[in-house]
Every structure is written in C-alpha cells, then in structure tokens.
Amino acid sequence: MKAxxxxxxxxxxxxxxxxxxxxxxxxxxxAIFADLLPLDPFRQNLLHSLEGPSAQYWFGTDExxxxxxxxxxxxxxxxxxxxxxxxxxxxxxxxxxxxxGGFFGGWRDAALxxxxxxxxxxxxxxxxxxxxxxxxxxxxxxxxxxxxTGIPAFxxxxxxxxxxxxxxxxxxxxxxxxGSSGYNMFRTxxxxxxxxxxxxxxxxxxxxxxxEAALAFLGVGVAPPTPSWGEMLRTGKSYLYEAPTYALLxxxxxxxxxxxFDTIGRAxxxxxxxxxxxxxxxxxxxxx
Amino acid sequence: xxxxxxxxxxxxxxxxxxxLPMTAHAADEALEGGTLRVxxxxxxxxxxxxxxxxxxxxxxxxxxxxxIEYTAEGEPVPSLATAWEIADDNTSVTVTxxxxxxxxxxxxxxxxxxxxxxxxxxxxxxxxxxxxxxxIIDGWETPDEKTVVITFKSPVPTRQILDLLEFTMPIEKxxxxxxxxxxxxTGAYELENRAVGQGVTLTANADYWREGEPVAETVTFxxxxxxxxxxxxxxxxxxxxxxxxxxxxxxxLGDAGYTVFRGPGPLVQVFRINATHAPFDNAAFRxxxxxxxxxxxxxxxxxxxxxxxxxxxxxPASPAFDASFNDTYGYxxxxxxxxxxxxxxxDAEMSDWTLLVNGTDEAAVILSQIVQGSLSEAGxxxxxxxxxxxxxxxxxxGGDFDATFAGIGNVQKFxxxxxxxxxxxxxxxxxxxxxxPFPDYVEAIAAVDAAVGSEDEVKAAxxxxxxxxxxxxxxxPTNTYDVGIVVASPKLAGFTPEIDNLFVARTIGxx
Numbered sequence: 134m135k136a137x138x139x140x141x142x143x144x145x146x147x148x149x150x151x152x153x154x155x156x157x158x159x160x161x162x163x164a165i166f167a168d169l170l171p172l173d174p175f176r177q178n179l180l181h182s183l184e185g186p187s188a189q190y191w192f193g194t195d196e197x198x199x200x201x202x203x204x205x206x207x208x209x210x211x212x213x214x215x216x217x218x219x220x221x222x223x224x225x226x227x228x229x230x231x232x233x234g235g236f237f238g239g240w241r242d243a244a245l246x247x248x249x250x251x252x253x254x255x256x257x258x259x260x261x262x263x264x265x266x267x268x269x270x271x272x273x274x275x276x277x278x279x280x281x282t283g284i285p286a287f288x289x290x291x292x293x294x295x296x297x298x299x300x301x302x303x304x305x306x307x308x309x310x311x312g313s314s315g316y317n318m319f320r321t322x323x324x325x326x327x328x329x330x331x332x333x334x335x336x337x338x339x340x341x342x343x344x345e346a347a348l349a350f351l352g353v354g355v356a357p358p359t360p361s362w363g364e365m366l367r368t369g370k371s372y373l374y375e376a377p378t379y380a381l382l383x384x385x386x387x388x389x390x391x392x393x394f395d396t397i398g399r400a401x402x403x404x405x406x407x408x409x410x411x412x413x414x415x416x417x418x419x420x421x
Numbered sequence: 422x423x424x425x426x427x428x429x430x431x432x433x434x435x436x437x438x439x440x441l442p443m444t445a446h447a448a449d450e451a452l453e454g455g456t457l458r459v460x461x462x463x464x465x466x467x468x469x470x471x472x473x474x475x476x477x478x479x480x481x482x483x484x485x486x487x488x489i490e491y492t493a494e495g496e497p498v499p500s501l502a503t504a505w506e507i508a509d510d511n512t513s514v515t516v517t518x519x520x521x522x523x524x525x526x527x528x529x530x531x532x533x534x535x536x537x538x539x540x541x542x543x544x545x546x547x548x549x550x551x552x553x554x555x556x557i558i559d560g561w562e563t564p565d566e567k568t569v570v571i572t573f574k575s576p577v578p579t580r581q582i583l584d585l586l587e588f589t590m591p592i593e594k595x596x597x598x599x600x601x602x603x604x605x606x607t608g609a610y611e612l613e614n615r616a617v618g619q620g621v622t623l624t625a626n627a628d629y630w631r632e633g634e635p636v637a638e639t640v641t642f643x644x645x646x647x648x649x650x651x652x653x654x655x656x657x658x659x660x661x662x663x664x665x666x667x668x669x670x671x672x673x674l675g676d677a678g679y680t681v682f683r684g685p686g687p688l689v690q691v692f693r694i695n696a697t698h699a700p701f702d703n704a705a706f707r708x709x710x711x712x713x714x715x716x717x718x719x720x721x722x723x724x725x726x727x728x729x730x731x732x733x734x735x736x737p738a739s740p741a742f743d744a745s746f747n748d749t750y751g752y753x754x755x756x757x758x759x760x761x762x763x764x765x766x767x768d769a770e771m772s773d774w775t776l777l778v779n780g781t782d783e784a785a786v787i788l789s790q791i792v793q794g795s796l797s798e799a800g801x802x803x804x805x806x807x808x809x810x811x812x813x814x815x816x817x818x819g820g821d822f823d824a825t826f827a828g829i830g831n832v833q834k835f836x837x838x839x840x841x842x843x844x845x846x847x848x849x850x851x852x853x854x855x856x857x858p859f860p861d862y863v864e865a866i867a868a869v870d871a872a873v874g875s876e877d878e879v880k881a882a883x884x885x886x887x888x889x890x891x892x893x894x895x896x897x898p899t900n901t902y903d904v905g906i907v908v909a910s911p912k913l914a915g916f917t918p919e920i921d922n923l924f925v926a927r928t929i930g931x932x
Contacts, residue, residue, distance in 0.1 A: 177794040179718030196722055197790060270780075270807050352780050356807045358790050371783060373649075374673050 143404055150400035153393035160390055164210040174203035174360055183376040192382045195365070196372060204360035205382050211361045212342045212390065215276045219341035220334050222280025227287025228330070232318045234288070235295025246292070249285045257282040257344060262353055270356045275348060279341045290333050294326035328405040332398055339394035346387055362387040452915050452930025457637040459926070460651040460660040464618055464644050467601040470590040471542060473550035473921075478905050479642055479664050482923040483623055484525075485590040485606030488516060488535070489583065493685040493918035495738045495833065497583045501530065501607065505586060511576040511873045516586065518567045522630045524593040525604065525611045532563035537594035539571070553841050554588050557581065576873045580740060581835040587920065609635040609927035620644055623926070636915060636930030655679065655908060662909040664924045667783075672725035674908045682907040684922035685738045688828040689731060690719075690788065692897040693844045695823055695852050696859075700770050707894035709760035711750040713795045720900040722791070723784040728901040733887055734845065736833040736901050738920070741869075741883040750891060758799050768800065774823035775806040779813040785826045788899065818843060820852035828902070833920060836883060837869050844896045853895075865889040 144150045167174075172190075178198035185193045192201040230249065234242040261278035268274035298304055299322070307321050348354040349363025357364065362383040369380025463476045470485045488502040497505075504517040522530040539561055542551040559574045571585075596605025604612050609631065610623035620643045625635045643660060645651035651663045652670045656677075663670075675681040692710060694701050701707055716730035732750040735742040761771060778789045789805055796803055808816065816822050829842040839845045844852055847863045857863050865886040872882035890896075905922035914932050917925040 175794075175797075177791065179715065179722055179791070182718075182722050196787060197794070266809065266812075353809075356805050357786060358793065358805070371669075375669070 140401070140404060144397065144400055147400055149396050153396040153400075156389055156393045157397070160209045160386075160393075161213065163206045164213045167207045167210050170203045170206060172200040172203045174199060174207040175358055176200075183372055183379070185376065185378060193376060193378050195376075195379065196368065201365070201379065201382055204365060205362065205386055208360040208362045208365065208383065209386070209390075211272065211355055211359060212345060212387075215272060215279060215345040215355075216338040216341040218273070218276030219279035219283055219345075220337050222277055223283030223287050223337055224330070224334070226281075227284040228291050228323070230284070230288040231291025231293075232295055232323065235292040236299060236314065236318050236322065242292075245288070249288045252281070253285040255282075258347055258351075261344060261348055262351065265348065265353045270353060272355050272359070275345055275355060276341070278348070279344045282344065283337045283340065286333055286337065287330070290329050291323075291326060294329060295322050298322045298325055329402075332402045332405065335394055335398035335401055339391045339398065342387070342394070343391055452636050452932065454636050454638050455931055456639040456641060457662065457913075457926060457929055458660045459640060459642045459924075460645050460654050460663040460666075461620075461642050462645055462648060462651060462665050465615075465621065468604040468612070469549065469601045470592065470606065471547070471549040471551040472601075475665075475904055478922065479924040480621065480623075481590070482608070482919055482925050483610045483640065483927065484604040484608040484612065485592070486522075486608055488586040488589045488591070491583075491587055491685075491920035493738070493920075495685070495740070495920070497587070501591060502586060505583075507579055507582055511573070511579065511582070513570060513572040514582050514586070516569045516571070518569070519630065520567065522607050523628050524596075524607050525626060526593060526596070527628070528593055528595065530591060530607055531566050532569045533566075534591045534594045535569045535589070536561055536563050537597050538589060538591045539569075541592065541597055542589065551588055554585055554838075557585065576871070578835065578870065578873050578879070581837070581870070584834045584838060587834075610640060613639075618644060629927075631927065635927035637926065640926045652908070655910065658910075661913055662907060662929075664907055665905055666908055668724040668727040668903060668906065671903075671906050671908050672727060678911060680907075680909045680911055680913065680916075682909065682916040683727070683903050684905060684907075684918050684920075685736070686833050686905075686920050686922040687728060687736050687901040687903050688830050689734050689736065689832045689901050690723075690784070690826060690899045691734060691829050691842075691844065692788075692792065692899060693817075693822075693825050693827055693852070694895050694897070695820060696895045697820075697853060698823075700764070700766050700774060701823065703764045703766060704892075704894070705760045706764040706766055706771065708892070709757040709764070709799075710897045711891060711894055712753040712757040712760070713792065713799065714897060714899045715752045715791055715795060716747070716899050717752070719788050719791055720902075723787040724900065724902045727903055727906070730900050731898045733890060734829060734832055734839050734842075734896065734898045735836070738833040739836065740879075741836040741887060743884070743887055746887060746891065752795075754795065754798055757795075761799060761801070771801050772803055775804050777813065777816055777822040777825035778805050778807045779810055779825070779827070780807040781810040781813075782826075784902070788826050818851050820850075820854070826899075828904075829896075830904075830921075832901070835869075836886060837866050840866055859889075859893045859895060861889050862886075862893050862895075 181198040234245040264278040346363030349361040350367045365383040506515040542548040593605040613622040623640045732746040831838040872879045915928040
C-alpha cells in the first residue's frame, strides 16, 4: 500500500499524468454515483426530442428526449465496468498461461504459446463480434469478448518476466529448500513481475474502453437503453444534421478517458522502469 | 384450364382508353428527356416481376406493365388491359388486351403470354410473392389473341379481382423460364447493363405503347452503401433523385427545397405479439397494448413524422381504413394500467418476457425503447433482446419471440390481403400454428372474402373485422411508414404514384 501511494505521489508530480489521474478520478466517481443524477438518464420525453443545449439540458437531449449529460455520466459506469471485467478476464487466464509456459518451458510452453499465437492472429474486433453473436448482447458478453482478446498480451509479458526470473538465485533458492512449482510461480516469481503487469492493466483498460465503444458503434455493444459512449456516438452520427452537438460530449469524454489511461500507462511504465533499474528482486517482491 | 361458364353479365365495364390518366405530370408541363440518375440503397435480386421484394421495387414497373393500375385513391385504370368485365356473380372476369403492345424482344403481347404468366403465378414454386394472390383462381381460357377469361373457385369480391389484375404483369411466354436473368416485359425501359453491387442502366423502349413516354431516354441506378451517402450524392448533384431513402433524410432534404414524393402504398409498423404463451395468452393483458402505444411520438421520432398513426393494419387508401379507431384506441396509460389490473396477472408474470428487436432497423430500436419506457411507466420492467437482422428474421418467421416490431405490407388493397403477412395468416401461421387460436379473426377474414353483396354488407364485414382485430390484439399497429420514398432535385417533375410505391421512371423528366 505504501509503495502504491509512493507511485501515485510520483505520478502526481508529472503535470500530464496528474491531469490524467484527476480526470479518471472524476470519471470513476461519476460511475459510482451515477444513480444520484438529478435527471434520470432513462427517462424519455418525446416532446423534447433532439433539443440543443439549454439551461435544463446542458448538452441537449437525444432522440427520445433523454438528457445527454446524464447518459454520458451513466455511460462511464458501462465503460469502466467493461474495462474492469475485461482486465479481470485477461489477467485471470493470461497470467497463469505466461507463468506456466515460462516456468516449465518445453512442450507446455510450446503448446501454450501456440494457443496464444492463435488468439493473437484473430482480429480483436472480429473475434469480439463473433463471440457476442454467440453469447448475445450484454455487458458480461462485452467484457468477456474484450477480455479474451487481452489474454495474449498478459501471457506474453508474464512469460517473458518468468523466463528472466526463472534462473535467478532467489528462485532456485526456493526450489533448493523444497518449494513447490506452484509456490515458486505464484509466491516467488509473480510478485517480482508485477510492474509490467500493472502497466499492462492500465494499457488494457484503455484498449477495453475503446473496443467496447467500437463494438457499441458497430451496433453489438450493450443493449439499449443502457447508456454507452460508443452507442451514443453511433446514434449521434445518424442525427448529425438535426442535432450536431449530440455526439460531441460522448466523443470528448471517450477520447479523454482513453488518453488518460494511456498517459498513466506510459508514466507508470517509465516510473517502474526507473524503479526496476535501482531495485532488488527478492522472494517478497521488489524493494528499493 | 376450364371453360368459362356462359351467361357472363357485365357489372363493370370500362371503355378502351387511348391514353391513361395515371401520369401525374399531365400535359400542363412539358418535360425534357435525358439521363435520369437515380440513387438506391440496395442491389436487386433478379428480374422476375413475381419476386416482389422491396429491393426490386426500383426495377419492376420500369421493365414490366400490369394489366391494370390503381390511382393514388385506389381507383382502377386501364394499362395493358383496356377493359375488364366482371360477371354478375363475381365468379369470372374477362380481360381485353391492348393492341400494339410489344415486349422488349419485339414480339407482340398476346393472350397466350398472359396465360403463361398466370400459369407461372399459380405454381407454388415459381409464383413467388404473387402466388398467394392466385389462390382464388380456378382456371383461365384464351378465346382469342386479345382476350383472357379468368374463372374463380367461388364468388370473389370485386376489389380482390382488381388486385389480381393489378398484380399480374405479363411476361413474354418465350422468356418465362429465363426471366430471373433476362427481363421479358413490355415496360417503358429495357435493360442495358447491370454491374452487380454497383448499379443498373436502363434505356428507353423505342416501341413503348404509351404516347410520349418514357420521357428520359436513359435511367442509371447507382447503389449507395447507406442513406447518408445517397443524400450527399443528391446534394452534390451526382444523382438527380434518391429512391428508398430514410424518412428523416426526406424530411431534411424536403426542408432544404428538394422535392419529396410519397406514394400511396406505405407499410404499417406492427407490434407483433406471440399469444401462444404467458403472459400474452391473456386477452386483457394484450388489449392493454392498444393503449400503450404513444403513436404520435413514435411516428415523429422514428419516422420524422412522415406517415400516419393507425390503430388498425390499414393504409388510408385501404377500403377498410377507419380513422375513428385511432382516437378510441389512442395512448392512454391509465386505460392500459386498468387492463393490466383486469388481467389478474402478478407484476412478476407481467414482466416475464422480452421484446425482440431487429438491431439493424434504427426505427425498430427507437419504437422498442418507447414501448419499454411506456411499460416502465405502467410499472412493468422488461428487457430488450437486440439481435442482428438475420437472427431476428429467423426468430420472426419461426415464431420464436414474445413480442417484436415489424412492418407489414398489402395494407392498401383488399383487406383480406393483410393475411399474406405472417402474423395475420389465417392458415400456416408461423407464430400461432394450427389450429389458429383466434377463430373469430379467421371467420372475419372469411366473411370479408365472401362479402360480394351491397356496399352496406361489405362495409359491415370490414367493420366486424376491425373490431375483431382490436379485441384479439395479437398485433398492435402503430403507424404507416413509407417504403420507396422519392427525394428529387427540384429540376425534376412528372412523378407517378404507384399503389405499392414501386418506382415509375417513365413519366419523370427535366423541367
């Protein structure tokens, strides 16, 4: 926890990453407290369809007379939940695959990496669309689809870290004292490989949000009336002439969210790289 | 074929017209020819006029002519038939063919061609969309080269006979087997070339029988991938006209000064209910949906206000159309709630279903959300089951849904033609199966088919059908909407209304 706050503190020193953290904090709070919105994002008012910005509706209304601002705020929940779910799915499968492949090597490594190669060869968007066609349109289907496309990246990063750490003294020492393979993988190697994993988590968040928006834009995201930034962009495109500001807010928020995750990911990578260069690997994790 | 009974009595006699009153441009405006460039949104399937699919609507009435045509008000006028005589017992019709009509091949139109066309139409495999219309036919004969006598299995209402003649587009006998790939009609245009997925070019039939038509010597159809691209092409001057675009684009372009031409043959959007299982097997629960449809808002939001709200499955041109039902069964959330309460179902039972949605149909997505919102207001929360088009069609035609929105056609012709739509079928209904769970509806359709007596008798049959439709409530119409809407450059004129909203190019020219 102390290390985490230390990293956060160093992130906040950089103006770019500080802004990104601040923006994502606002988005996260919006997602958490979306139910407290003054205007119901689901409430239709057909008499106020496609209205422009006004005192009552700051960013106008959609085709069903719903408040666009409220729907964008509520859409943060959809995007962040999808991102979190996708990261969980990708990490749940990708990390063990990378650990087992890197730790044991041989045929197990070859088989797992060929499986990962197959996943990598599949275009992410097409694979996700095919999976959603089978599972049906829902938020769970969306994050499973996006999460599966994130497995290869996790598996490769963890495998590379495992290969690098596998013959280090602290690993062979645990083996010499009778430590099992499972203990060594999950209690010795994994804690020492968490830096690139953390960076990958942040990077995958931005990819997951973008992919979820792309799926929604193509009409296979979460089902209406659940607000989604991608779905709002898609619908806004249809009403470009009647309501040119419709897609403005979801577009800006989506762009800034992805940009923020990307900025934090890059900053984290840079920070942890510096930290790795000066740090010491131990069976208990990284210390500096 | 069977010999026609003697004693034919003329109940409708139409004099041979030298010229037709169908054209909208009339003689008050001289139009110039040239090349008419038309934007469309989907490629055709084949050249068979019996493949009466909306993707072929831009071609059919340019390559083929019907025996008769309807005016926008639904009045029959001559076309290839100069006269038709219906027997006083409504068991036969004698059709007199026009002289001087030739097919694209140069061969003259004869009664044998019409007979060959009827034979194809009466074949369940070859008749395609026209086949159901021919179910009333018992046989036909061709006493001479210009006369065809069609006999019916039982007395048939006059309007149904006229529908049959309007739906019959003669195909040259020699070309009937190859008509899917080689058009064989008497139309104002002939096929010059077709580039699959890109477009079709037609050239004027030099021997066309209508004087002064076609106006434009060439018509080029260009396929656009979406409505916005086609509209942009019109605005940039790349095309002169867009056929089959969205109502919203039509509204916008109409406001910008483009000509918007709407035909008399819209479709009707219908909330289809699978009444075979709970909670929709409860009559009061279904009837509540008559009052749950916010039709004005639906029409305005989903179709830019282009169309009419309807509580019955008829377009205004239909003889069964009755606007009074729109008021009686208008949006009233309190009445809907009262009927929900009357149903005796628990909240959980009333919410235990999903609304199937065609995710590729923008209007259906909007309408479904509006109904979902109205239900929520009435205290019933349901989920939308949004599927891709192919998956949705499979569920729709297989009856694998609780409720869904889908359009119906044939709503401006003889009322029993509504039974050609799957949810309204009286036999082989894919949703309800056999026996039909609404015998009153089946009997009401049969009564309409049998109503060949006085005007009052016919009207009584229509009124009864309308009442049964409302009470059965297995399908809740919401509004008409245009298929085949035309948006054109202001420099064009001469648009011809077609009863099914098919595209008629022959009268269109440049001012």
